[in-house]
Amino acid sequence: MKGVEVTVEQVSRAYGDFKALDNVSVQIKKGEFFSLLGPSGCGKTTLLRIIAGFDYPDNGKVEFDGKDILPLAPDKRQSNTVFQTYALFPHLTVYENIAFPLRLKHVDKEEIDKKVKEYVHLVQLDDHITKKPSMLSGGQKQRVAIARALINEPRVLLLDEPLSALDAKLRQNLLVELDELHDKVGITFIYVTHDQSEALSVSDRIAVMNKGKVLQIGTPYEIYEAPATRFVAQFIGESNTFPCTVLSCEPYENEFMIKVDVPMLGGTVSVTDYDALEVGSKLDFTVRPEKVRITSTPPRSTNKELNTYKGIVDEPVYSGFQSKFYVRLDNEQKSIVKVFKQHTAFLDDGPEIDWRDTVYVSWTATDGYLVKDTDR
Ligand SMILES: Nc1ncnc2c1ncn2[C@@H]1O[C@H](COP(=O)(O)OP(=O)(O)O)[C@@H](O)[C@H]1O
Numbered sequence: 001m002k003g004v005e006v007t008v009e010q011v012s013r014a015y016g017d018f019k020a021l022d023n024v025s026v027q028i029k030k031g032e033f034f035s036l037l038g039p040s041g042c043g044k045t046t047l048l049r050i051i052a053g054f055d056y057p058d059n060g061k062v063e064f065d066g067k068d069i070l071p072l073a074p075d076k077r078q079s080n081t082v083f084q085t086y087a088l089f090p091h092l093t094v095y096e097n098i099a100f101p102l103r104l105k106h107v108d109k110e111e112i113d114k115k116v117k118e119y120v121h122l123v124q125l126d127d128h129i130t131k132k133p134s135m136l137s138g139g140q141k142q143r144v145a146i147a148r149a150l151i152n153e154p155r156v157l158l159l160d161e162p163l164s165a166l167d168a169k170l171r172q173n174l175l176v177e178l179d180e181l182h183d184k185v186g187i188t189f190i191y192v193t194h195d196q197s198e199a200l201s202v203s204d205r206i207a208v209m210n211k212g213k214v215l216q217i218g219t220p221y222e223i224y225e226a227p228a229t230r231f232v233a234q235f236i237g238e239s240n241t242f243p244c245t246v247l248s249c250e251p252y253e254n255e256f257m258i259k260v261d262v263p264m265l266g267g268t269v270s271v272t273d274y275d276a277l278e279v280g281s282k283l284d285f286t287v288r289p290e291k292v293r294i295t296s297t298p299p300r301s302t303n304k305e306l307n308t309y310k311g312i313v314d315e316p317v318y319s320g321f322q323s324k325f326y327v328r329l330d331n332e333q334k335s336i337v338k339v340f341k342q343h344t345a346f347l348d349d350g351p352e353i354d355w356r357d358t359v360y361v362s363w364t365a366t367d368g369y370l371v372k373d374t375d376r
């Protein structure tokens with residue numbers, strides 16, 4: 001009975017001529033931690049409000065466990081929402097804030113007391129039960145809001161950027177707590193965020209949105225390693241992404257070895273792919289900066305499909321656990337390739353590669369990736 005399956009099918013919502021949601025479909029599984037991820041203004045809150053019942057779509061269906069919920073008022077949907085701004089009652093204590101939804105339903109006193117204590121404990125606020133919101137930290141306030149949203153035992157919890165008002169360290173801690181809370185209560189969570197690292201670290205699956213559309217739905221691993229569109233490749237993590245044209249395609253182990261012409265790299269790149277691609281197809285080639293190696297001498301390798309380019313370090317950025325290098329290639333386009341190098345060993349003399357050094361950047365054919373939908 002716990003979580004609910006949420007189906008959103010071909011939902012659109014326009015404000016005047018502006019399409020806030022354009023034919024959006026997502027299927028969220030029972031008990032899943034599902035994130036809606038995308039830049040500000042892409043329609044995340046609009047979709048959440050439609051699921052919650054605070055807004056209504058122009059077209060499409062919204063169902064909980066196969067049942068049409070659009071005719072139902074928000075309080076009849078078995079969903080509850082946590083907002084970025086907490087929305088607590090300032091004059092009520094932690095206890096009374098959390099008890100509020102039960103008081104509205106005229107639940108008897110003893111039952112309220114039992115449940116409030118249970119939920120206070122769940123969000124680890126046992127020591128703060130008599131405090132007013134003004135005496136709490138941001139993280140504690142958000143925990144009150146979460147307990148208050150859960151006490152009615154909804155079957156889906158909607159969270160709209162609940163951590164964005166908090167500082168980075170605290171955000172990380174609360175995120176871990178939220179993940180544990182999700183495991184404990186076992187209901188469906190729909191989590192809205194514009195922060196890709198948040199979404200990647202807690203979600204079972206993610207829908208990446210842009211301009212009112214869902215571009216890709218997948219596990220964090222799928223979204224990161226196999227971005228479906230150029231936007232997804234560039235929005236999730238960092239990437240080196242360049243337009244390319246397929247030159248040849250040969251079977252290779254259980255995949256295909258593709259040669260692509262990448263004008264911005266000034267040459268041909270070898271890259272493997274599960275699909276046979278037509279010669280002449282125009283795609284994007286992408287490689288993650290952490291998969292690119294940087295060396296001061298040409299890499300010694302027997303791998304004939306190693307892609308190697310010579311360049312000059314334009315800008316090294318040392319940041320403790322890693323260095324970022326922006327390498328300007330030695331070709332007509334003078335394109336930049338980003339390289340992230342982890343500092344896995346102690347360096348006696350500091351970083352061995354410096355500004356203006358001549359270097360070689362390289363990656364294997366399996367480390368690159370071809371993006372099929374270039375959003376062009
Ligand atoms: N009530 C409204 N009237 C007009 N435009 C709106 C309204 N609500 C949202 N929008 C617009 O719809 C777009 C999507 O908004 P929203 O869903 O809040 O985005 P997100 O939560 O992803 O930042 C934005 O461009 C926003 O300005």
Ligand SMILES: [Mg+2]
Binds near residue numbers: 046
């Ligand atoms: Mg929003």
